[in-house]
Amino acid sequence: MPLLRGKKPAVTAGSKMPKLSENQEEGPQVKRSSSPPHGAPKKRTAFIDITNAHKVQISLPGRKKKEAAKKQVKKTSAPSVSTKNHDNLKKSSSESSEGTPAERETSDAEEEEKEEEAAAAPVEELVAAAPPAVCEVPAHHQKQQIPAEFDVDSENAEDCYMCPEYAKDIFDYLKQREEKFVLCNYMPQQPSLNPEMRAILIDWLVEVQENFELYHETLYLAVKMTDHYLAKTPVHRELLQLLGSTTMLIASKFEERSPPCVDDFLYICDDAYKREEIISMEANILQTLSFDINIPIPYRFLRRYAKCVSAGMDTLTLARFFCEMSLMEVELVSVRGSLLASACLLLALVTRDLGGWSPILEYHSGYQAADVAPVVRNLHEMLSAPPDDKLKAIRNKYSHKVFFEVASLPLVSGDILEEVLSQ
Structure with a gap:
């Protein structure tokens, strides 16, 4: 139904239909004229002017800096400087009164610039004389310097997924977090x-x-x-x-x-x-578990330590086989994940005749050969025992070609192992 001239449309409660004027149509809105219609009362505030229009000032570039410099000089400058500036102003005003208005404005502007330059000079001298503020980084926030012979992350400097800047810190944090999850039998x-x-x-x-x-x-x-x-x-x-x-x-x-x-x-x-x-x-x-399930596991440490000695995939897979077999032994539940990973890697290195515990492993793991030796002996004893026919999922898994058939490799003898551990 079209709207009748002079009558307001009936709007029900809750409706959101916008009000349309007589010459306003649906579609692109036309900006209204700021002048009131003929015969309409002028707009005014109810009591006082509550707007901030009377406080608006136009700020020119550099004006705030000059005003701040003036205020600073008023606080820091000596009385002799203010007296001299006052005399200069009197002199300039007396001289400019004899010329034309344009000449007086030019001279006033020049004197104002000279005054501002003279006023800003002490501030610049104070800023130049102040020593620069030096923020010292706390010792516990400083970046740990890794010796060049132990640096295994610089080769991945362009790979953001390897986190080369934080890799050492991450595994140090995981090793510290292990203390919260120590178990017993x-x-x-x-x-x-x-x-x-x-x-x-x-x-x-x-x-x-x-x-x-x-x-x-x-x-x-x-x-x-x-x-x-x-x-x-x-x-x-x-x-x-x-x-x-x-x-x-x-x-x-x-x-x-x-x-x-x-x-x-x-x-x-x-x-x-x-x-x-x-x-x-x-x-x-x-x-x-108090929803705290981010428990450090030996598998992560094993990959890190194998990278430190540039172990091949076959050697790493052999260490994984030892580590996965250790999951079934309840006596090894109390061993920390980082220590268990170190023992599995050392046993794999000795089995493949690739050396023993090296200084780079000692640096990144934090364990010496004497710390790892007891766990290595427990692993060797576990693997030397006759296999249980009921528990063969892990051996079958690592007997596949995908895992280099490491489960079928002969285990190193106890004499050779003790000789390496005693070095």
Whole structure:
């Protein structure tokens, strides 16, 4: 219905229809004229002028600096300078009064410039005389200088993904963070479990990692969370698989780009548990660990230390095999990840006859050969034991060509190992 002239359209409550004037149409809006229509009252404020229009000043370039210099000089200059400037002003005013208005304005401007230059001179002298402020960086914030013979990150200076500027600091931080996650042999506090059950669970988690093609970091983090949860909470043997699958689910969310969903983990458990049970276990684990699941794992340290000695992929894979086998031993739960990684790498170097513990490894790991030797002996004893036919997931995995068939390599003899460790 068209709007009638002189009548306001009826607007219901809540409607947002804009008001249109008689000569305003929908489409591009036309800027209104600032002059009021004929016969309309003039605009005025209700009480006083509450705008800031009367305070607006036009600032020219350099005007603020000159005004600031004038104020500074008034505070710092001596009385003799102000008296001299006052006399100069009187003299200039008397001389300019005899000329034309244009000449008087020119002379006034010149005198004003001379006055400002004279006034600004003491300020510049004070600024030049002031010593520059030097900010000293605290000692704990200063960049650590790495000796040239131990620098393994400069070759990756152009690769931002390798973080060459912070690599040493990152692994030093992870090594310090390990102290927060030190464990002991918790199995005596688990009345329903034993070390064999834990080894069976980890052997099954290795198969899960292979079937889902997950990162190795996911497997190590899942095992770490399982150990920390068992160290704080007694678990019945019937819920042990639920615990392992849930920690793998949490680790996948933390490490993977595309983690498996809950239904995938229910499927690999052969529907032994319900969806509500795995979600409830997930919440219980996170609350027990105080949501602090960024636990340093030996796998990360192993890659770092192998880079320090420029180890080949076959040597690194052999050290990974030793490190993954160590996950099944409950006696090695109390060993810190960085120390365990150092022992696995040293055993791999000795096995392949590539030397022993070198100064560069001592610098980057912080361990001496005497610190690593006891863990190396425990690893050698574990690997020398006859393999269990029920626990063969790791050996089968590292017997593949993709992993250079390192599981089939002969282990170094104890005499040769002791000879290297005694050096």
